[in-house]
Amino acid sequence: MASPSNDSTAPVSEFLLICFPNFQSWQHWLSLTLSLLFLLAMGANIPTLLITIQLEASLHQPLFYLLSLLSLLDIMLCLTVIPKVLAIFWFELRSISFPFCFLQMFIMNSFLTMESCTFMVMAYDHYVAICHPLRYPSIITDQFVARAVVFVIARNAFVSLPVPMLSARLRYCVGNIIKNCICTSLSVSKLSCDDITFNQLYQFVAGWTLLGSDLILIVISYSFILKVVLRIKAEGAVAKALSTCGSHSIFIFFFSTVLLVLVITKLARKTIPPDVPILLNILHHLIPPALNPIVYGVRTKEIKQGIQNLLKRL
Incomplete structure (x- = not known):
């Protein structure tokens, strides 16, 4: 393993990830928890959702195609982050090359906003299903889903791409030790001897513009849904309409809550141990992927029936 660079002028060729520098004694116990969550995330997404x-x-419908996209994004985020973290815990493989570090940075930034955008498209699907049920088959088609997927990928990849590119062009001559388990833009850019103000400003504006616009559109969609639901007087119609949105609402709650806690801890980093934001960042790539398929599998009648049909064939 390469030794840290102490020369303030010599460029470095790789980074060293130092996970939880203040609590290394309990890393093995943490690795067990992360391993179980990782296996749960992979098992829940691949057999429970994608294969089903x-x-x-009967599940070849636009909404379930969008759910498949969400599962694929969750899987990619997990595979990008967690195996490297476990390799650090188990085998002390702390070194990470420049290309993989910046690739990891790009995937984390772009796929996170892709998930947010997918939630927004799913909210629109629910809006059309409840507010314009007769027009739903003509609006939410396979062609609509294909265009939505292209939009989700293109918009977020294009806006997120400058984040690793701006970080890659910096001169890293202060050292190569990243006090984190993953290559976040802030953790990496701190090692540069260049001015990183523009890097930080771009990531802040781009990230919150994407996430903020998605959240605003989700809130607008659910406002219209709530308005229509309150007008429904047919027996059981309200419960059915709310049940349609229930799983999606829980998804958004998981996604937004972990993000909010992460932001709060970063803002209060002077009073919170530095290892806490690191742990929350890792859990953000594990908890939603592990719980989302379970929530959808439990709450969605079509998926439960699909799983039962597959089990009967075995």
Whole structure:
């Protein structure tokens, strides 16, 4: 393993990730928890959702295609972050090359906003289903889903790409030790001897513009849904409409809560141990992927029926 660079002028060729420098004694116990969550996330997303939706013809519908996209994004985020963290815990493989570090940075930034954008598209799907049910088959089509997927990927990849590019062009001559388990833009840019003001400003504006616009559109969609639901007088119609949005609302709650806690801890980093934001950042890549398929599988009748049909064939 390469030794840290102490020369303030010599450039470095790789980074060293130092996970939880103040609590290394309990890393093995933490690795066990992370391993179980990782296996749960992979098992819940691949067999429970992706394979079920792929093999069950009754689930070949726009909403479940969007759910498949969400599962794929969760899987990619997990595979990008967690195996490297576990390799650090178990085998002391702390070194990470420049290309992989910046690739990891790009995937984390772009796929996070892709998930947010997918939530927004799913909110629009629910809006059309409840507010314009007769027009739903003509609006939410397979072509709509294809265009939505292209939009989700293109918008967020294009806006997020400058984040690792701006970080990669910096001169890293202060050292190569990243006090984090992953290559976040802030953790990496701190090692540069260049001015990083523009890097920080771009990531802040781009990130919150994407996430903020998605959240605003989600809130607008649910406002219209709530307005229509309150007008429904048919028996059981309100419960059915709210049930349609229930799983999606829980998804957004998981996603937004972890993000909010992470932001608060960063703002209060002077009073909170530095290891807390690091742990929350890792859990943000694990908890939603692990719980989302379970929530959707439990609350969605079509998916439960699809799983039962597949089990009967075995």
